[in-house]
Amino acid sequence: MLSTDKLTFHITDLLIPAVAVLLAGVLMVLSAVLPQPERREAMITVDGEVIAVLPLETDADRLFELSAGGVNRVVVTDGCVSVSEADCATQVCVHHRAISRVGESIVCAPHGLVVTVVGGEAADAPDLIAR
Amino acid sequence: MRKMNVRRLAMYGLLVALAFVFSYIEMLIPFNIGIPGVKLGLGNLVVMVTMCLLRRRDALVVAVTRIVLVGLTFGSPSSMLYALAGGLLSFAVMALLLPAKRISLYGVSMAGGLAHNFGQLAVAVFATQTVRIVWYLPILLVSGIVTGGLIGLAAVLIVRRLPARVTQGI
Numbered sequence: 001m002l003s004t005d006k007l008t009f010h011i012t013d014l015l016i017p018a019v020a021v022l023l024a025g026v027l028m029v030l031s032a033v034l035p036q037p038e039r040r041e042a043m044i045t046v047d048g049e050v051i052a053v054l055p056l057e058t059d060a061d062r063l064f065e066l067s068a069g070g071v072n073r074v075v076v077t078d079g080c081v082s083v084s085e086a087d088c089a090t091q092v093c094v095h096h097r098a099i100s101r102v103g104e105s106i107v108c109a110p111h112g113l114v115v116t117v118v119g120g121e122a123a124d125a126p127d128l129i130a131r
Numbered sequence: 132m133r134k135m136n137v138r139r140l141a142m143y144g145l146l147v148a149l150a151f152v153f154s155y156i157e158m159l160i161p162f163n164i165g166i167p168g169v170k171l172g173l174g175n176l177v178v179m180v181t182m183c184l185l186r187r188r189d190a191l192v193v194a195v196t197r198i199v200l201v202g203l204t205f206g207s208p209s210s211m212l213y214a215l216a217g218g219l220l221s222f223a224v225m226a227l228l229l230p231a232k233r234i235s236l237y238g239v240s241m242a243g244g245l246a247h248n249f250g251q252l253a254v255a256v257f258a259t260q261t262v263r264i265v266w267y268l269p270i271l272l273v274s275g276i277v278t279g280g281l282i283g284l285a286a287v288l289i290v291r292r293l294p295a296r297v298t299q300g301i
């Protein structure tokens with residue numbers, strides 16, 4: 001049976017989140033420092049569905065007219081991708097700086113459009129939700 | 132074959148059923164909307180309480196049975212794999228920490244929640260061969276700490292209130 005000591009919070013319990021934060025920090029620094037894959041692509045999704053994949057090594061200028069209404073212009077220059085123009089109300093996506101590192105993304109929430117930089121041979125996003 | 136303790140067998144049935152129902156409830160409440168991997172971990176609550184009331188290996192039985200049952204009923208082979216990775220890592224960490232001095236159920240539970248999230252993330256990195264998923268870490272970290280703390284509180288309340296006779300002869 002359990003000692004009652006187990007049923008009251010101890011200040012030392014905070015060691016656990018502290019260790020976890022430290023571990024996560026190390027992992028994130030590692031992933032940022034690790035060399036980026038040579039081939040990178042901008043994956044553009046609307047409501048989770050991939051509508052285009054643009055390699056970052058070639059400059060591009062694409063206008064996406066979304067079937068649900070709305071326009072986003074996605075531009076690739078010098079290995080970076082950005083949203084140069086959109087008719088959304090917030091304009092958050094347009095003001096977002098250009099991105100180039102794997103894992104970075106630009107979100108246009110009103111249009112449900114997401115631009116994400118992925119490593120070459122774009123891996124499918126995993127279904128992280130285990131039930 | 133040794134004779135199986137009937138009370139224990141009945142208790143397994145109860146606990147697995149409870150964990151199963153909790154997993155189902157968790158799917159119904161929109162707590163995890165939008166953010167992958169973030170969930171309350173009600174199934175883990177049952178595993179933790181089992182660990183406190185019975186033996187640790189009983190908690191392992193409940194944990195694995197729950198994941199397999201939930202996976203077969205609502206999931207896919209891949210979702211079961213994610214759940215197993217999270218569930219087993221979470222169990223291992225909690226089983227290790229439970230006897231630790233100066234660590235209460237709050238700490239054990241937070242460690243379990245965090246281990247669950249780390250385990251799932253590790254499988255995701257391995258399965259997709261991409262490290263970009265590491266960007267989920269801050270969310271998984273915060274959610275692991277918050278939900279782990281809440282589940283710890285729930286476990287404390289349950290263990291305090293359960294009469295000792297519930298586990299007599301098991």
Ligand SMILES: [Zn+2]
Nearest residue numbers: 086088093108
């Ligand atoms: Zn926008």
